[in-house]
Amino acid sequence: MTAIELAEHGAGLSVPLDDAVGRALVASGLVEATPDPWVPGRWQVRAGGKVGMATVTVPGGGTVTVRIVPKVPIARLLFLLGYSLNPKGWRNEEVRLEEESELLPALARLFERQAEEALRQGLLQGYRTTEETSLVVRGRVREADQIRRHHGRLIPLEVIHDEYTTDIAENRLLLAACERLCRLPGGIPGDVRGRLLRLSVRLADITLIGRGHESPTWRPTRLNARYHKALRLAELVLRGASVEHRPGDVIVNGFFFDMAGVFENFVTVALRDALTGSGGHCVLQATHHLDERDAIRMVPDFVWYADNGTPRAVVDAKYKVGKPKGFPDADLYQMLAYCTALNLPEGHLVYAKGNASHAAHRVRHAHITIHQHALELDQPPAGLLVEIKSLAQRLVAVIP
Known part of the structure; x- marks a missing residue:
């Protein structure tokens, strides 16, 4: 497997790559890649405005890992990201990440700390609206669905009810972020990965968000206040980890942020706040x-x-x-x-x-x-x- 490390908007590198892998890099859209006109078997690879890391694989062919380092310090980048999501919650946020010098390990460590703090008092519970087919009346009957699916029959019943449970949007987001970080290819220190796995075990009874499904929405309230910071970070994780797709015959799995979008979001949100x-x-x-x-x-x-x-x-x-x-x-x-x-x-x-x-x-x-x-x-x-x-x-x- 080939590993390439680039600087955001930095100089290009001449890298030995198979043509299939080089074309896969082009198809991924993560970097600019062109065949080296002077040296056969090598490609010129240059980073644009995306930062992070990902693996690009050609099924039956080769794999290349791309790591793009941002120009700004990691702690500053995390501030820009977090402030865009929640200006008041991140205004005085102190991010101490002396242990990490790369984006993914830094965000994983910060998320693990905040998630552990959020779950220290146990899993948050709340009401979740559930629609199901049942043999008994629970909540109220969904009359339109009952007539459409079971016309002329007394059972089963199409019902809707509110259930007080831990399987709510807040816990589902934390679990999705833990699971996604653990599945990312490399980059996360072993101690952080181990703690993320233990958090996943504590959330084992929570429904996992399926791939391709939208993340559930949540609303900050007094009741879920201890979850706020962890949830903001979970949203960052899931947003950056959305680089997971198959464009044609190319498999891309990684974690990236578009710095143009990060900058635009920060400026507009901060100006609105000001x-x-x-x-x-x-x-x-x-x-x-x-x-x-x-x-x-x-x-x-x-x-x-x-x-x-x-x-x-x-x-x-x-x-x-x-x-x-x-x-x-x-x-x-x-x-x-x-x-x-x-x-x-x-x-x-x-x-x-x-x-x-x-x-x-x-x-x-x-x-x-x-x-x-x-x-x-x-x-x-x-x-x-x-x-x-x-x-x-x-x-x-x-x-x-």
Whole structure:
């Protein structure tokens, strides 16, 4: 089995690979791979914006393991991920992961700690609505299903009832995360894997979420407060571990995050949080149209509206840290279209800090100014939130 280690948006490597395995890497979509034009039997492999690890297998052929290391520190990446899910729960979260320097082991260790803490007082119980076929009346009869399936018969009965049980969404999510981490190919230390297996044993009576099925939804309440941190981490695990599919004859099994999505989610959620108390409301991924016939659809990452529905500000997040010549002009044209359609005098582009600093561009004959901001990710969480708050204050300052 071939192992390849790459840096996010880093230089490509020339790796000896069978053609079938090289084509499998291309089909996986995890990395960029092309045959080396100078050396037969080798492929040029380069990482893009995805970070994590996965195995790519050609049935009956070879297997290659790909590990992509993020540019930002692991603890910072986990903060960005966690804050996007729950700003208040992660604002002062201290992630001490000195033992691990890679994403998967770090997340597995952190999840195991929080899950163990959540289950320290025993499994959480709650009510679960169950629909079943029964020989006795339990709860109430589902009349439509009864007539459709058993017309003219007294039994069996189609019933629906609420059952007080441990087999609820919260425990199912914890079990699914434990099971998924244990099945990932390598990367998790033996001591962490052992504790995850013991957690799975404690959850043995819980129904496992089947592959391809959507995760159950849960709602944070006072009753499940001790589960909150573990559940947020379980959602991260299941989201990142969704890289498990068979595109054609290729089997991909791994754990990856798209850094562009991570950055976009953090910026928009943190900005929405920073604007709390400033009036109006914020919409992430708001749908608008450029033309009067609503034929040209556009979806800005973030729009802040007044109470009457009038747009106040528009923001787009761009994760482009590796651009050697600064920010691409295409982003400016995109933001100009947003400002024109929303009738706004200013638009804001937020980048992960690369080679360019803040800039402002006044568009000729349009009375529109486009701002480009650079967010420094390699700093403590408090500093990141201060920069977001500064952007929020700029948005508030331009309101008439």
